[in-house]
Amino acid sequence: MSRYLPLFGFALLLALFGFGIWWNTQHDPNEVPSPLINKPAPAFDLPTLDDPAHLVSKASLLGKPYLLNVFASWCIACGEEHPVLMAEGRSLGIPVIGYNYKDQPQDAKDWLRTHGNPYDLVIADFPGRTAINFGVYGAPESFLIDAHGVIRYKHIGPFTPKIISQELKPAIAALAQETR
């Protein structure tokens, strides 16, 4: 029977890959909410991109909602998303915090200098360990975090003007309703 074990293992692997391809084509990241939605964001304590000595923690950002946008200079889709953030980031009415992911700081700085900086603040996670807690597995990804530090909305992949107007802005408006 053990002779069939490799075949059996491979069948499992094949099923997993088939699922992966199907998932990538069919999957709308918003249909199945991330388990982190409506859960407190993981704690973090990360340096800013500009000054490695200056650490920003989750606690220091409590009190007002913000958008955490995972990006990296090596990420091609981030380049697609970037002009959208440049155009619409300021109109969101909340701070946009860049989360520089597994990126050489210098590359990130160059990237922001070349293409423009849509962020109010950029924190850097070069080893990518904190990102594991956030469940980040690629860039770009974005998290809307409310005043109490709870993740309220998550978007995987680049923002488009349509997604911003149809999903992100309503989610921000809903937050504003609550606090009123």
Place this chain on the structure above:
Amino acid sequence: MTPELGQLALILALLLALAQSVLPLIGAWRNNHALMAVARPAAAGQAVFVALAFGLLAWAFMTFDFSVQYVADNSNLALPWYYRFAAVWGAHEGSLLLWVLILNVWTLALAMFSQNLPEVFASRVLAVMGLIAVGFLAFTIFTSDPFGRLLPMPADGADLNPILQDPGMTTHPPMLYMGYVGFSVAFSFAIAGLLGGELAQAWVRWARPWTNVAWGFLTLGIVAGSWWAYGELGWGGWWFWDPVENASFMPWLAGLALIHAQAITEKRGSLRAWTILLSIVAFSLSLLGTFLVRSGVLTSIHAFASDPRRGLYILIFLGIVIGASLLLYALRAPKIAHGKPFNVLSRETAMLIGNLMFVVAAAMVLLGTLFPLIADALHLGRISVGQPYFGLLFPLLMTPVILLMPFGPFLRWGHGEPAVLKAVLLRIGSAAVVCAIVAAFFVHGQVKAILGTAAAVWVGFGVALYAYKRWREFPRGRRYPAEMAGMLLAHFGVAVFLVGVLLSEALSVTTDVRMAPGDAHEVGGYSFRFDGAQQTTGPNWHAEQGTVTVTRNGRQIAVMHPQKRTYPRGQVQTESAVKAGLTRDLYVALGEPMDANNVRGAWSLRLYYKPFIRWIWGGGVLMMLGGFTCALDKRFRLKRQAAVVATTGNEPAPALRPQENTA
């Protein structure tokens, strides 16, 4: 016109590949010599047309034929000719063509050197190679045509990804593919053996050098990739556990296991089924690597443009090739499996433990690489694992291998002697302890560095001890046959590699500093003086280039020129300056000017002092040389044809028809 010729050449190559695979399989089944004889000419014809297609694509790059979409996307008028040539495999379509070309190189070599193998067996081997070519040629033609036209033709093309414009990166993919594709030889041998229901020891002996060479190339490819990442990415790291790196590392581990398993089977006749399974696994992991990179199933730093249609195609191809192989293995392996028994204390056992560890490590890497996908499937959310997972498990799995390695050669086949082991243990154990204590004084109690010293001495002294034993006990000329020398080289490479990894990780110093011209900064006992930056230009980039003078105790060591290059489309690429040395690398990466309008003023710089880091690649190169040296052994050349034919004879019609495998 030439691009259409290229397309035509690919289609003809596909047809020839079909002939090369289907007809000889029928011939081997029916014992029809005419059909079996098709294999070699068909393989040669296929190689001619694939080489023609490759040449035509290269020609399109050389002549700036921007009417070809692929050329327009990956080159421009300013790109120097050598990078235009490398651009042939700079993106998805062309790299597939390279894959097929290299497969043809291997097939051709196999066709040429397999004249002495029994006809039925050789035809089956070539047919399986043909089947693989069918899959990849069809993939190229139907989903990834490199010759597609772009009309109207643009005046100038885009650019080759600047990250690929580096000597290391131009050689990395061909070497890697030489390795990946090279495992197809062992794979074809395994399948042909299963089909025929027999795997003679002599054939395994003949297959060994091919596996060793493939593994050597794969090692070189990985080393080149790591070396490139170190110099080019500007963060001084050499391994990232990125999915694409893992994709090349898994076949490397499986290939490593296969090399050792083949040695056992060839020498002792045991573990045939295991050798066959590993042959299938090593090549399957190579295919899997291709799938992971091409399909977009996993996101990665260097994933090529992903396309679900391509992913689906490769998935179906994988399903057929690997699924059918493993089914064949399950059905036929018992027929093949037999061999000499061995004691618990024997060279076989030591090698088998190593083998299992390599396979488990490959599975561990596979699991970690696929974990985000598994998490998705089980609705655990988006979870990925990285350095903490791999960095813990891999060293843990390799510890038994390192501990056993020095003993392997001292153990006898079949039954080892405890007394010999005790003597060896005493010597290398005391050498390792003494060296570790001495090292402790130099490295200020850095545990990792002390462990590194001990492990390297353990392995290295063990190898030296065995080399000395051979020297003493064997007459001149028989002391170090190529196979033995290769083993010693590769194992010694492991010791060198251990020094590199553990010492550089423990003792490296990194500093980010702001420096005005004239400022000096001390790192690792070296004084780095920044002498300002200025503009410079290359063929298709302009750059700011800093000058850093390094001195030690007032004596000048190096003048280094780190650059920040800007390519035509605005991509910025760091070119670090590295002063390499046997015991340390000095590494300077240029940051950015403090005042963007004054590049002649102060800059931020990153200074590294990296002791022994070069030993990492040095170890890798030694392992590669070991693989190549082994392959040179005269013993592997198949001369005594008569003996081989006698063992096969007229075989009975196989229970499983060859066609079922081709379906």
